[in-house]
Amino acid sequence: MQDLAFVIAGWGVIIGGLAAYAVLLLKRLSLARRVSIGIRQQAESAPPPDRPA
Amino acid sequence: MTRILGLVALIAVVAASANALFVVPADVNQGDAQRIMYVHVPSAWLAYLSFGVTALAGIGYLWRRDLRFDAIAVAGAEIGVMFTAFAIWGGMMWGRPVWGVFWQWEDPRLTTTALLLALYLGYLLFRRLTDDPHRRAARAAVVGLIAAVDIPIVHFSVEWWRGLHQTPTIGSPDKVLNPSAPGLFVIALVSMVAAFTLAWAWLMMRRYQLARIEWQIEEHGRLGRITAARRAAMAALPPADGAKEGA
Numbered sequence: 557m558q559d560l561a562f563v564i565a566g567w568g569v570i571i572g573g574l575a576a577y578a579v580l581l582l583k584r585l586s587l588a589r590r591v592s593i594g595i596r597q598q599a600e601s602a603p604p605p606d607r608p609a
Numbered sequence: 610m611t612r613i614l615g616l617v618a619l620i621a622v623v624a625a626s627a628n629a630l631f632v633v634p635a636d637v638n639q640g641d642a643q644r645i646m647y648v649h650v651p652s653a654w655l656a657y658l659s660f661g662v663t664a665l666a667g668i669g670y671l672w673r674r675d676l677r678f679d680a681i682a683v684a685g686a687e688i689g690v691m692f693t694a695f696a697i698w699g700g701m702m703w704g705r706p707v708w709g710v711f712w713q714w715e716d717p718r719l720t721t722t723a724l725l726l727a728l729y730l731g732y733l734l735f736r737r738l739t740d741d742p743h744r745r746a747a748r749a750a751v752v753g754l755i756a757a758v759d760i761p762i763v764h765f766s767v768e769w770w771r772g773l774h775q776t777p778t779i780g781s782p783d784k785v786l787n788p789s790a791p792g793l794f795v796i797a798l799v800s801m802v803a804a805f806t807l808a809w810a811w812l813m814m815r816r817y818q819l820a821r822i823e824w825q826i827e828e829h830g831r832l833g834r835i836t837a838a839r840r841a842a843m844a845a846l847p848p849a850d851g852a853k854e855g856a
Contacts, residue, residue, distance in 0.1 A: 559642040559706040563630075566645035566702035570652060570695045571626065574808065577691055581815050588822040595829050 611818075615811045621804035625797070633797045642706040647797055649699030651805035652692045653722075657760055658809065659689030660729060664757035667750030679746035680820035682753055684813050686732050692809075693726045708773055716772035721763040728756035740831065742824060 629647035636643035663685035669678035700719070701711040714720055732752050739745045767776050790798075 559640055562702045562706050563641050563644055566699050567626075567630070567648055569698050569702075570648040571622075573691065573695060574622075578808075578812065578815075581812065581819065585815055585819045585822070588819055588826065591826055592822050595826065599829075 611811065611814050614807065614814070618804065618807035618811045621800075621807050625800040625804040629797045629801055633793050636794070639707050642703055643794075645699050645703040647801045648805075649696055649703060650798060651802045652695035652699055654802055655805055655809045656689050656692040656696055656725070657764065658806075659685040659692060659813075660725070660753075660757055660760055661685075662813070663689060663729075663732075663753045664760075667753040670746050670750045674743065676742055676746060676824060677821070679742070679749065680817050680824065681813075682746075682749060683733075683736065683820050684816035686729050686753065688809065688812050688816060690726065690729045690733065693722065693729065697722060697726065704773075710773075713773050716774055717766040717770040718763065718772060718774035721759060721766050725756075725759045725763055728759055732756055740827070742827065 626647075629644060633644075635641045663682045666678045666682035666685060669675070670682065697719075700722075705711050712719060732749065735752050736745055736749050739748070766772070767774050
């Protein structure tokens with residue numbers, strides 16, 4: 557293969573970047589879902605809010 | 610549904626990449642460096658598509674004032690920035706062996722693409738200026754629409770001005786049915802575009818889901834701050850009349 561270094565660098569960064577972004581996105585989504593579930597559970601177990609005077 | 614799409618996209622990207630890297634012959638003039646086009650062109654196409662979606666979602670928000678449109682807009686902008694960076698990187702890796710340079714500021718396609726990247730990076734930073742989701746969505750929609758003006762300029766720059774970058778090989782209307790490249794190359798390129806577009810659709814769905822959840826978390830945080838501020842204000846009030854008389 558000619559210009560192998562450029563082909564590897566071009567493909568490697570793009571395919572690797574795409575895969576890395578996908579993995580990172582799934583991690584962010586999983587973390588956000590956990591936080592969201594925590595908030596919902598907290599809201600369900602919390603005492604009723606203060607009534608206005 | 611999203612999982613099936615993700616799996617199909619993964620298989621498509623692997624199969625199309627194997628074809629483009631190991632099955633399709635090297636170009637007679639450019640050698641193997643031409644194989645970089647199989648990832649550069651889909652990246653550029655998806656950058657256009659993403660920013661186009663951001664602009665349309667911005668119009669949708671301004672029209673309907675529905676935050677779901679804003680979630681689509683931010684998904685398009687973030688993914689578009691990534692694909693623009695990929696397109697620039699792929700172009701540089703191809704440009705060095707074929708043109709002899711990684712970059713040339715005098716080239717209109719290169720310069721307007723760099724501007725596109727800067728505009729949408731600015732869009733993403735601009736979104737962080739305010740916590741109010743509706744104010745942020747409205748301002749971002751306007752910025753997204755202004756930035757979208759650069760999309761046709763990037764695309765037609767190779768026809769409007771002279772530069773290093775060649776005119777479209779298959780992307781212009783007169784070349785869709787009569788491309789100036791051999792059939793095998795066109796099939797490999799179209800397969801990569803299709804595979805990348807499937808991956809893009811999956812990423813967009815996931816990023817949209819994330820934006821919706823982030824908005825809910827943010828809203829909870831805002832409500833929490835408002836409640837805390839209200840409690841603090843009530844605690845700072847002077848005691849009621851009954852309390853004074855009793856003292």
